[in-house]
Amino acid sequence: MTALAHSPFVKMNGLGNEILVLDLRENPVDLTPADARALARPGVLPFDQAMVLYPPRREDTAAFVRILNNDGSESAACGNGTRCIAAYEAERTDARHIRFESEATLLDCRVHDDGTVTVDMGAPRLAWRDIPLAHEVGDTAAVTVPGFEALGPASLVSMGNPHAVFFVPDADQVDVAGLGAALERHPLFPERANISFASLTGPDDILLHVWERGAGRTRACGTAGCATAVSAARTGRTGRMVRVRLPGGDLALEWRAGDDHVLMTGPVAYEFRGKVTPAMIGESI
Numbered sequence: 001m002t003a004l005a006h007s008p009f010v011k012m013n014g015l016g017n018e019i020l021v022l023d024l025r026e027n028p029v030d031l032t033p034a035d036a037r038a039l040a041r042p043g044v045l046p047f048d049q050a051m052v053l054y055p056p057r058r059e060d061t062a063a064f065v066r067i068l069n070n071d072g073s074e075s076a077a078c079g080n081g082t083r084c085i086a087a088y089e090a091e092r093t094d095a096r097h098i099r100f101e102s103e104a105t106l107l108d109c110r111v112h113d114d115g116t117v118t119v120d121m122g123a124p125r126l127a128w129r130d131i132p133l134a135h136e137v138g139d140t141a142a143v144t145v146p147g148f149e150a151l152g153p154a155s156l157v158s159m160g161n162p163h164a165v166f167f168v169p170d171a172d173q174v175d176v177a178g179l180g181a182a183l184e185r186h187p188l189f190p191e192r193a194n195i196s197f198a199s200l201t202g203p204d205d206i207l208l209h210v211w212e213r214g215a216g217r218t219r220a221c222g223t224a225g226c227a228t229a230v231s232a233a234r235t236g237r238t239g240r241m242v243r244v245r246l247p248g249g250d251l252a253l254e255w256r257a258g259d260d261h262v263l264m265t266g267p268v269a270y271e272f273r274g275k276v277t278p279a280m281i282g283e284s285i
């Protein structure tokens, strides 16, 4: 039996984005890519991302968080998952202001009385090396992706993880899975990319469909919402405060003037709780 068995988990979702919160602060074992894939199997604990909590490395944080996609790959950021761990920690400790540390940044979260959570997702990174891209492209706000000229230029952003945002006339009509899977692994993106298709549906109102790196089609992606808000403001399509509507629900986003941090607000939901069993990670007792 591996040390992972018996660790407590909570299955949550942030706008239908399937999140597994695994609290390993009492039992900080390494969660391998194979463990993540085993847990994510259908009938076990299917998730888009696992948010794995480890003992804090800094005194002013509640935990160090690792983020794993369901294919076992690691991400440095996950907006919806961060709202979930903030709500989980608020429930456990009664704190309302909670800070986590991830590989990419510090994540300041505020849990509101209505149960919604605001996360300071930090400042976007817009330089080609930081996204990262395979080579220099000129202005990252409008990049024609070879082979995908018909989609028009993409706006490329890192929110800790790489994003490409295409503004299209009607995001509901796009073949998200077909185009998303091909673009995720385009040679322009050496670390692959999350792919978003966005349409303006009103002043400061955006419809969004997302194909996630390492997880595929999801009902919502918080960092993609952030990347889209930044891209829309950066290209003059909207102001710095927008509503982003995803299949799973809405996010309120503000790209704050002054420090350029992106503030993301949205709901979370609990599904069920339990403890990891050996069978869940593919082991017999």
Ligand SMILES: N[C@H](CCC[C@H](N)C(=O)O)C(=O)O
Residues within 6 Å of the ligand: 017, 048, 049, 069, 074, 075, 076, 077, 078, 079, 080, 081, 161, 162, 194, 212, 213, 214, 215, 218, 220, 221, 222, 223, 224
């Ligand atoms: N669902 C997440 C993002 C996952 C990103 C992941 N697919 C990657 O970058 O590898 C969110 O709400 O922000």
